[in-house]
Amino acid sequence: MNINLDKNKKYLLACSFGPDSMALFDILQKEGYNFAVAHVNYKMRGKNSDYEHETLKKISQDQSIDFYDYVVEGTRIKGNFQNKAREIRYRFFAKIQEEYSFDEVLVAHHLDDNIETYLMQKSRKTKVFYLGLKENVIIYGARVCRPLLHYTKEELLNYCKNNDVPYGIDQSNKSRKYLRNRIRQDHIDKMSIDEKKSIIQEMKKRNNENESLISKLESILWTSNIYNLKQIFSLSEKELYGFLYMLFLKHDIPLSYSENKANNIIQILKSSKPNACIKIAEAHYFIKAYDCFFVANQKKKDKFEIIMDKPDLLIFEHLKIDFSKDFGNTNITRNDFPLTIRSFQSKDEYTIANYKKKISRMLVDMKLPLYFRNSWPIFVNKNDKVVYVPRYRENYVKKPADKIEITLKI
Numbered sequence: 001m002n003i004n005l006d007k008n009k010k011y012l013l014a015c016s017f018g019p020d021s022m023a024l025f026d027i028l029q030k031e032g033y034n035f036a037v038a039h040v041n042y043k044m045r046g047k048n049s050d051y052e053h054e055t056l057k058k059i060s061q062d063q064s065i066d067f068y069d070y071v072v073e074g075t076r077i078k079g080n081f082q083n084k085a086r087e088i089r090y091r092f093f094a095k096i097q098e099e100y101s102f103d104e105v106l107v108a109h110h111l112d113d114n115i116e117t118y119l120m121q122k123s124r125k126t127k128v129f130y131l132g133l134k135e136n137v138i139i140y141g142a143r144v145c146r147p148l149l150h151y152t153k154e155e156l157l158n159y160c161k162n163n164d165v166p167y168g169i170d171q172s173n174k175s176r177k178y179l180r181n182r183i184r185q186d187h188i189d190k191m192s193i194d195e196k197k198s199i200i201q202e203m204k205k206r207n208n209e210n211e212s213l214i215s216k217l218e219s220i221l222w223t224s225n226i227y228n229l230k231q232i233f234s235l236s237e238k239e240l241y242g243f244l245y246m247l248f249l250k251h252d253i254p255l256s257y258s259e260n261k262a263n264n265i266i267q268i269l270k271s272s273k274p275n276a277c278i279k280i281a282e283a284h285y286f287i288k289a290y291d292c293f294f295v296a297n298q299k300k301k302d303k304f305e306i307i308m309d310k311p312d313l314l315i316f317e318h319l320k321i322d323f324s325k326d327f328g329n330t331n332i333t334r335n336d337f338p339l340t341i342r343s344f345q346s347k348d349e350y351t352i353a354n355y356k357k358k359i360s361r362m363l364v365d366m367k368l369p370l371y372f373r374n375s376w377p378i379f380v381n382k383n384d385k386v387v388y389v390p391r392y393r394e395n396y397v398k399k400p401a402d403k404i405e406i407t408l409k410i
Contacts, residue, residue: 001023001027001148001151001155001159003024003027003028003031003147003148004147005033005106005145005147006103007032007033007034009034009103009104010034010035010036010101010102010103011028011033011034011035011036011102011103011104011105011106011145012035012036012037012038012068012093012096012097012100012102012104012105012106013025013028013035013036013037013038013105013106014038014089014093014105014106014107014108015037015038015039015056015108016039016040016052016170017039017052017053017055017056017166017167017168018108018167018168018169018170019153019156019157019160019165019167019169020108020109020110020148020153020156021107021108022160022165022166022167023108023148023156023157023159023160023165023167024106024108024147024148025037025059025165026159026160026163026165027159028106029063029065035065035106036060036065036066036067036068036100036102037056037060037065037066037067037068038067038068038069038070038092038093038096038105039053039056039057039067039068039069039070040069040070040071040072040085040088040089040092041053041069041070041071041072042072042074042077042085043071043072043073043074043075044074044075045170048168051168052168053069053071055166057069059166066100068096070088070089070092072085072088079282080282082180083282083283084282087140087282087283090139090140090141090142090144091140091141091142093105093139093140093142093144094139094140094141094142097142097143098141103143104136104143104144104145105142105143105144105145106144106145106146106147107144107145107146108146108148108156109133109146109148109149110148110149110151110152110153110155110156111148111149111150111151111152111153111196111200112152112153112184112188112196113133113149113153114132114133114149114200114203115132115188115191115196115199115200115203116180116183116184116188117132117133117254117255118131118132118199118203119183119187119188120179120180120183120255121254121255123179123183124255124258127241127259128245128254128257129210129213129214129217129241129242129245129246129249130207130210130214130245130246130249130254131203131206131207132200132203132207133146133149134146134249135147135149137249137250137252138250138251138252139251139252140252140283140297141297144252152193152196154193210242213238213239213242214242214246216239217239217242217243217246218246220232220243221243221246221247221250222250225294225295225410226292226293226294226410227292227293227294228291228292229269229291229292229293230291232269232293233269240266241259241262244257244262244265244266245257245262247295248280248281250295251281251284251295253280253281253284256280256281256282256284261280264278265278265280265286268286268288269288269293271288273288274288274289274290274367275287275288275289275290275369275370275371276288277299277300277370277371280295283297284296284297285297285298285299287299287369287371289369289370289371289372290367290369292369294410295410296371296410299371300370300371300372300373300374301371301372301373301374301375302374302375303342303343303374304316304317304342304343304374304375305340305341305342305343306340306341306342307338307339307340307341308321308323308337308338308339308340308341309337309338310337310338311323311324311327311334311337312324314341316341318375318406318407318408318409319341319377319404319405319406319407320404320405320407321341321403321404321405322403322404323403326403327403328401328402328403328404329399329401329402329403330379330388330403330404331387331388332379332381332387332388335381336379336381336382336387337381337382338382339379339380339381339382339387340379340380340381341377341378341379341380342377342378342380343373343374343375343376343378344359344360344363344373344374344376344378346360348360348378348386349386350362350386350389359378359386359389362389363376363392366391366392366393367392367394368392371410372408375408376390376392376406377390377404377406390404390406
C-alpha cells in the first residue's frame with residue numbers, strides 16, 4: 001500500500017487500535033516514517049477498551065515509538081456521545097501536535113468513510129460545494145491528513161490479516177442508533193467494489209466541476225483563520241455561499257451547514273452591528289468582530305489572572321512580558337510590584353491626563369474585538385490600582401521599546 005507522505009515531516013498517528021489505523025501504523029513503521037502514536041481510551045467497552053489501550057501502548061514502546069494517551073470516563077459524557085467524543089480526541093490531538101511540534105495528525109479514514117460522508121450529505125439535501133472527505137483539513141485546531149482515502153475498508157482489513165497486524169473491533173459500530181452506522185449497514189456494506197469506485201468517480205467529477213471555484217476560495221480560506229469583510233464581499237453570490245460552505249468544511253463540520261444558516265451568517269456580516277456571535281455547530285461559533293470574522297470553539301476567551309512578583313521575564317499563554325532590564329514605554333515602576341496581570345473587571349478605571357476612564361469603554365474605543373476582551377491584559381499594582389493598559393492596534397508592528405507582546409489566538 002502506497003501512502004505518499006513526506007518523510008521529512010513528523011507525524012502524529014491517531015490510532016484507535018481498529019484495523020484501519022493499525023494498518024496505517026504498520027505501513028508507517030515499515031516504510032520508515034517519523035511518527036508517534038496518540039490514543040484515546042473512552043472506557044466504554046470495559047476490559048476490551050483497557051486491553052486495546054495497553055496492547056497498543058506496548059507495541060509502540062517495543063518499537064521505540066512515542067506514545068501519547070488520554071483516558072476519558074465515557075459514561076460521564078452527556079448528550080451526543082459520538083460528537084462529544086470526537087471533540088475530545090481531536091482537541092487532545094491538537095494539544096499534542098502543538099506541544100511536540102508534529103507537522104500533521106494522520107487519520108485512517110478510508111474510501112468507505114468517504115462514500116459514507118457523501119451519502120449523509122445527500123440524505124440532508126443540502127447544496128454543498130465539496131462532496132465527501134477532504135484529504136487535508138483542520139479539526140479543532142489539529143492539522144489533519146487522511147492518506148488512506150483511496151483504499152477500501154476490506155483492503156485495509158485484508159492488509160492486517162495478511163501481515164499479522166493486531167487489531168480490535170469496536171462493536172458499537174454495529175449499533176443502528178447513529179445515522180452513519182445505518183448508512184454503512186444498509187448501503188455501503190452491500191456495495192460491490194465497482195459500485196464504490198463508480199460513486200467515487202461521480203464525486204470526483206462533481207468536485208472537478210467546481211475546481212476553479214474551490215481553488216479560488218481555498219486561496220482565501222487557508223491564508224488565515226481570520227477573514228476580512230471587504231475581501232469576502234468582493235465575491236459573487238455563488239462564491240460567497242461557496243466560501244461559507246468551505247469554511248464549515250475547513251473546520252470539519254460540513255454536515256452542520258445549511259442555506260438557512262448561511263443566510264443568517266450573511267445577514268450578520270452585512271449588519272452595522274460591530275460584534276456578533278451565533279452557534280453554528282455543537283461546539284463551533286461564527287464570530288463577527290468589526291471588519292473581520294472567524295470560527296471559534298467558544299463564544300469568547302476565558303478570563304485569566306497571573307502574578308508577577310518582581311521585574312523579570314514572564315511568558316504566559318498569549319503573553320510575553322520582559323521587564324528584566326526596564327519597563328520600556330509603559331508607566332510601570334518597581335514600586336508597583338507585585339503586579340497582577342488579569343482580565344478587565346467592570347469596576348476598573350484608568351487615569352489618563354488627570355481624568356478617569358472606564359476600561360470597558362477604552363476597549364470599545366480601541367475597537368478590540370469582543371471575543372478577545374477577556375484575554376487582553378490589564379496591569380494592576382500592589383495597591384489594586386490599574387497602572388497600565390496596552391493599546392490595541394489592528395495592524396500592530398512591535399517596536400524595540402515595547403516590552404509586552406500579546407498574541408491574539410482564536
